[in-house]
Amino acid sequence: MATNRLGPAHWAMIAPTQALLVGVILIPSLYVFWLSLNKSSFGLTPSFVGLANYAEILGDPYFWRALKNTVIVVLVVVHLELLLALAAALLFAGGVPMRRVMIAIMLAPYAISEVSAVVMWRFMMDPQVGMVSRSLAFLGLPTLEWAVEPMHGLLLAGLLSVWLHLPFTFLIIYSARLALPGELYEAARIDGAGPWQQCRRITLPLLVPAILVAMLFRYVFAFRLFSEIWLITQGGPARQTEVLAVYLYLEAFRYNEFGIAAATGWIMVVASMVLAVYLYLEAFRYNEFGIAAATGWIMVVASMVLAIPYLRQMYKRMFAPDAS
Amino acid sequence: MKRPLPIRILRGLALALLIVWSAFPIVLVVASSFKPPRDIFVYPPRWLFEPTFDNYSGLVLRWPDFFRNLVNSAIVAIGATLVAVIASALAAYVYSRLRSTTLTLTAFFMIFIRLIPPIVITLPLFPVVNELALNDTHFILIALYATFFVSLGTLVLRAFVDQIPRELDEAAMVDGAGPFAVFRRVILPLCAQGMVAVGVFVLVYAWNEFLFAFIFTTTKAKTAPLTLSEMTGAVDGVEWGVLFAATTLQLAPIVAIVVAAQKYLIAGLTAGATKG
Numbered sequence: 001m002a003t004n005r006l007g008p009a010h011w012a013m014i015a016p017t018q019a020l021l022v023g024v025i026l027i028p029s030l031y032v033f034w035l036s037l038n039k040s041s042f043g044l045t046p047s048f049v050g051l052a053n054y055a056e057i058l059g060d061p062y063f064w065r066a067l068k069n070t071v072i073v074v075l076v077v078v079h080l081e082l083l084l085a086l087a088a089a090l091l092f093a094g095g096v097p098m099r100r101v102m103i104a105i106m107l108a109p110y111a112i113s114e115v116s117a118v119v120m121w122r123f124m125m126d127p128q129v130g131m132v133s134r135s136l137a138f139l140g141l142p143t144l145e146w147a148v149e150p151m152h153g154l155l156l157a158g159l160l161s162v163w164l165h166l167p168f169t170f171l172i173i174y175s176a177r178l179a180l181p182g183e184l185y186e187a188a189r190i191d192g193a194g195p196w197q198q199c200r201r202i203t204l205p206l207l208v209p210a211i212l213v214a215m216l217f218r219y220v221f222a223f224r225l226f227s228e229i230w231l232i233t234q235g236g237p238a239r240q241t242e243v244l245a246v247y248l249y250l251e252a253f254r255y256n257e258f259g260i261a262a263a264t265g266w267i268m269v270v271a272s273m274v275l276a277v278y279l280y281l282e283a284f285r286y287n288e289f290g291i292a293a294a295t296g297w298i299m300v301v302a303s304m305v306l307a308i309p310y311l312r313q314m315y316k317r318m319f320a321p322d323a324s
Numbered sequence: 325m326k327r328p329l330p331i332r333i334l335r336g337l338a339l340a341l342l343i344v345w346s347a348f349p350i351v352l353v354v355a356s357s358f359k360p361p362r363d364i365f366v367y368p369p370r371w372l373f374e375p376t377f378d379n380y381s382g383l384v385l386r387w388p389d390f391f392r393n394l395v396n397s398a399i400v401a402i403g404a405t406l407v408a409v410i411a412s413a414l415a416a417y418v419y420s421r422l423r424s425t426t427l428t429l430t431a432f433f434m435i436f437i438r439l440i441p442p443i444v445i446t447l448p449l450f451p452v453v454n455e456l457a458l459n460d461t462h463f464i465l466i467a468l469y470a471t472f473f474v475s476l477g478t479l480v481l482r483a484f485v486d487q488i489p490r491e492l493d494e495a496a497m498v499d500g501a502g503p504f505a506v507f508r509r510v511i512l513p514l515c516a517q518g519m520v521a522v523g524v525f526v527l528v529y530a531w532n533e534f535l536f537a538f539i540f541t542t543t544k545a546k547t548a549p550l551t552l553s554e555m556t557g558a559v560d561g562v563e564w565g566v567l568f569a570a571t572t573l574q575l576a577p578i579v580a581i582v583v584a585a586q587k588y589l590i591a592g593l594t595a596g597a598t599k600g
Contacts, residue, residue, distance in 0.1 A: 006427065009503040010418045016411040017474045018430055024445065024471040025437050031448040088342055096339055103590075104583040105347050111582040112350065113532030115549040116571045119556055120349035123356075123564065129365045131352070163349070175594040224441040227534040231553055245443045252447050253539070265444035272439050 029269065036262035046259070053263040062239050063264070066247035073158050073243060074222045081162045082215060085169035090203065093177045110167035114160075114227035121160050122232070146232060150240035153233040157241075160228050165221070169214045176210030177203065216279040220272050244268055350575070357568035364564055379565035383573075386563070390551050390570055397547040397574075399462050401530040404469035408526045409519050411470065412477030417503075417511050419478065420485035421493065438475040442468075446539050453540060460544045465537060469530040477522040480592050484518030485511060521592025524585045531578050548574045 036053055038046035057063045088106065096102050109117070124132040125144055133143040146156040180203065188198050226245035229235065235242035235250060242250070244264060252261035327335070356364050358375040383390060419431055458464045492514075493506045501509065512519075537547045552574060555567045582589070 006422050006424050007503070010422060013414040013418045013503065013507070014427075014430060016407075017415040017434065017478060020411065020467070020471040020474055021434060021437050024449075024467060025440055028445040028448040028452075029440050032444055035448065087338070091335060091338055091342070094335065096335075100586070102339070102343065104586055105343050107582055107586055107589070108350055108579055109346055111528055111532075111579040112575055113549045113552075114534050115532075115552045115556075116353075116575050117349070119552065119567060119571050120353050122556065123568075124349060124352065129367075131367060131369055134367050163345070167346075171590060171593050175590050179594060220439060224443065226443055231534075231556070245441065248443055248447075258447065261447055265441070265447060268441050269439070269444060272441065273436070276439050 029265075032262045032265050035258055036266050038259050040258040040262075041256040049259070053259040054267075057260060057263055057267070062242065063247060065240065066242040066244050069154055069241060070223065070225070070243040073154055073161070073225060074219065077158045077161045077165075077222050077225075078215065078218045080158075081166055081169050081218060082211060084162070084166055085173050085214065086207070086211065088166075088170050089174040089177050090199070092174055106170060107167045109163055110165075112164065114164065115231060117160050117164050118228065118231040121156065121163070125156060148237065150233075150237065153241045154229075157225070157228040157232050160232075161222065161225060164228075165218065169218060172214040172217070173207060173210050176207055180206055212279060216276060219275050219279065223268070223272050223275070350579070353568050354572050354576075357565065357572040359565070361563075361565045364568075379569035382563065382566045383569045386566060387551065387555065387570065389546075390548065390573075393546050393548045393551045394573065396462065396541075396545050397531055397549070400465045400469065400545070400547060401527050403462060403466040404473070404530040405523050405526045407466060407470035408473040408477050409523050411474050412481050412522060413512065413515065413519060414507065415474070415478045416481035416485050416515075417507050420482045421490070434475045434478060438472075442472060442535060446536070450539065459540060460542045460546075462545050464540050465530075465533075465545060465547070468536045468540070469526065469533060473522075473526045473529060476525065480522050480525075481515060481518045484515040488514045517588055517591055520585060521588040524581060524589060525592070528578060528582060 035046065037048060037050060039049045039052070040046035092099070092103070092106075112120075122130075124130050125146065127133055127143055127145055127147070130143075136143045144152040144156055146153040184202050184206075185198055188202055193201065224245055225243050226249065229241060229243050229246050230249070233241045235246045239250075245268070248261050248264040248268070251257045251264060352369070355371070357379050358377070359370075359373055360376050360378060363370055363373055415434075419427070453459050453464055488511060492510050496506045496510050532549060533547075534549050534553070537550050538553075541547065541550065548570075552567070552570055555570060556562055
């Protein structure tokens with residue numbers, strides 16, 4: 001019997017992957033950490049300042065605005081997207097006509113670059129000539145003044161982000177739904193469960209792990225949001241629509257404050273790790289206990305409740321008589 | 325089981341909304357790229373019109389570089405895809421078949437490191453890349469894009485390799501095959517589906533990526549999304565027709581690939597997601 005012993009050949013096989021990760025991500029990010037403890041700019045030798053950069057950031061109102069904007073956008077985008085994806089997945093699992101064509105159409109936005117998506121949405125939403133804006137105005141609804149109103153700019157970036165990433169989230173939940181065994185539903189039907197009960201007692205609880213995986217991906221990725229905001233508002237007007245990644249970019253490449261940018265970077269790293277570890281543990285618990293779905297749903301609902309005040313505030317500002 | 329009529333109408337409506345939401349922006353831009361400039365902003369939009377290639381000839385005249393940028397995008401995307409798929413497949417084989425504490429630690433590192441946002445590493449890489457004269461080369465973009473996909477690639481492919489019966493590699497090993505021979509003769513042919521899925525993920529990412537291209541390229545290796553963003557920011561007003569023509573050329577090939585590969589994408593995500 002030949003056994004597969006871990007040998008040098010095996011280490012050589014994981015070497016390319018590990019080398020790329022160490023060389024391109026680990027070493028640079030450790031260097032960023034060192035940089036965040038220094039005062040540094042182009043052509044200057046960095047000088048050690050300890051935690052001064054972190055202190056300066058925490059006193060910078062623009063940082064707090066960027067953080068607040070990031071939190072709002074992430075909460076709204078991720079939860080809106082999960083709800084839409086879940087609804088779409090259940091709809092598709094229930095059977096739709098021309099399934100392959102429909103799925104192909106649902107997937108199409110996944111292939112679109114952020115830049116092209118910005119072109120499309122700017123064209124549709126242009127306050128003067130945009131098709132959607134004109135239709136909204138025709139129906140007597142307010143339009144998005146995204147170039148002037150900071151909240152509108154963020155909302156447009158959020159919509160765009162949902163549009164771009166819905167296919168991915170949909171696919172994760174849809175493929176998890178397809179993997180649920182049909183016997184469960186048969187048994188439920190024999191016991192006299194209606195469609196609504198089947199959905200609430202079987203589908204939703206069993207989909208919790210997949211939803212948490214999708215949530216993990218989307219939280220981590222939404223948190224880095226850069227291109228959408230950058231291409232729509234560049235963080236303006238008056239730095240009001242900056243998110244953390246845009247704040248970092250501007251500090252580094254416009255104001256040449258490398259130390260500040262590096263410290264922002266580490267704050268982002270730590271924040272995404274805390275978030276990811278929490279969600280991962282949550283998902284892991286499910287695999288362990290299988291059916292104990294209640295807490296997961298409490299978490300989903302709680303974070304949605306958290307998002308509602310922001311949505312309301314946004315809504316109020318949009319429709320306030322003095323907004324435009 | 326037939327659903328009652330009101331439910332069927334509601335489901336049809338929901339499906340229609342989802343389809344319009346997904347397809348409308350794309351269809352609008354592609355259709356507008358074939359409209360004469362004066363028709364682009366006509367409201368309500370005209371869906372029947374005499375198609376024209378004026379916008380495309382305008383693109384050739386005014387942005388001749390755009391086609392070189394498309395070629396750059398293709399080189400970078402294909403390069404990154406090859407590197408990422410090969411590296412992930414090799415690693416996936418080891419992670420699927422062998423266990424050791426060190427190995428588990430490296431696997432954990434592989435996932436954990438991926439949580440670092442890309443923009444964070446642009447900061448230290450920028451001066452180093454300049455120093456090594458790698459700025460504005462295909463090489464740097466290929467390295468960056470491949471790195472940011474080897475973790476996910478390894479995870480997805482590991483799930484595929486797990487499904488290949490171990491008896492097959494053991495039989496090959498009895499015949500005296502070493503790890504590389506087993507990989508090439510047994511594993512590679514049997515996880516082709518997973519490699520296509522991972523390949524499409526990397527291809528889409530590298531073809532469309534904006535941030536790294538924006539920071540690390542200027543002219544020689546400039547990719548198509550960058551030129552598109554320049555067109556939207558043109559100081560003398562945006563030429564929408566030309567911009568739409570360019571957008572259409574940028575999105576058409578990759579949308580076609582994603583649609584053609586949908587079966588593999590679903591298989592890839594199913595394998596990856598059920599593993600957690």
